[in-house]
Amino acid sequence: MYMFNGLRSLNKKYVSYGFTLAELLITLGIVGVVAAMTLPVITQKIEKVVLKNQIKKSYSYLSQIQQKVMFEWGDALSISEGFGYKNFNDAMLGSMKIIKKCEKDALAKGCVPRYIGLNITQCSGFNETNVYYNKTVYILADGAIIMPYNADWRSLWLIDVNGLKGPNKAGYDLFDVAFDSSSKRLSFRGKGCLNQGNPPPVTGGLDDYKNIDKW
Numbered sequence: 001m002y003m004f005n006g007l008r009s010l011n012k013k014y015v016s017y018g019f020t021l022a023e024l025l026i027t028l029g030i031v032g033v034v035a036a037m038t039l040p041v042i043t044q045k046i047e048k049v050v051l052k053n054q055i056k057k058s059y060s061y062l063s064q065i066q067q068k069v070m071f072e073w074g075d076a077l078s079i080s081e082g083f084g085y086k087n088f089n090d091a092m093l094g095s096m097k098i099i100k101k102c103e104k105d106a107l108a109k110g111c112v113p114r115y116i117g118l119n120i121t122q123c124s125g126f127n128e129t130n131v132y133y134n135k136t137v138y139i140l141a142d143g144a145i146i147m148p149y150n151a152d153w154r155s156l157w158l159i160d161v162n163g164l165k166g167p168n169k170a171g172y173d174l175f176d177v178a179f180d181s182s183s184k185r186l187s188f189r190g191k192g193c194l195n196q197g198n199p200p201p202v203t204g205g206l207d208d209y210k211n212i213d214k215w
Helices: 002-013 021-077 082-095 128-134 209-214
Strands: 098-103 136-140 145-150 154-160 174-180 185-189
Touching (some): 021 082, 021 174, 021 185, 021 209, 082 145, 082 154, 185 209
Antiparallel strands (some): 098 136, 136 145, 154 174
């Protein structure tokens, strides 16, 4: 009797307890549901961080060129009548690292993607027809796309900070860039000539570069 109890005690000592198949399946199911719920949120946050870095990089690049051009041209850019925009635009483009130039049919040539948020009533130079078929488009060395509005009128461009990559939406990777003659700085906006309408076609984008740290 004593030997039997001793063997039973010994067996209990080496018994290992584990999960049943049902418990494993339930656990995996819960993990899958939680992952499905949180992964899109995490992905969106990562994408926004990447876009913010690309926006800052493009803004810094164009601002450096702007300062260089202003230093080189000096008083030529302080003309009150017309503000010398033609010279300014030409000098800006001449200082950019352009690797490709598409004159008309930019969409068919693969120089621009289709965008969401192009205005079709105001700033007609930036409507879909002009951007896709009529406008001269410049591809920069880092892949960004520059589209001048009209060099004879004022200093104004569209810039796609990450080129053909998505999301190709106003206020996300597509911005209205203008030279502010009063502050002598560039403005970067996801509105203006972009994203017009009530309600606007794109929501949740960056409306103005000065708000980028709050976006």
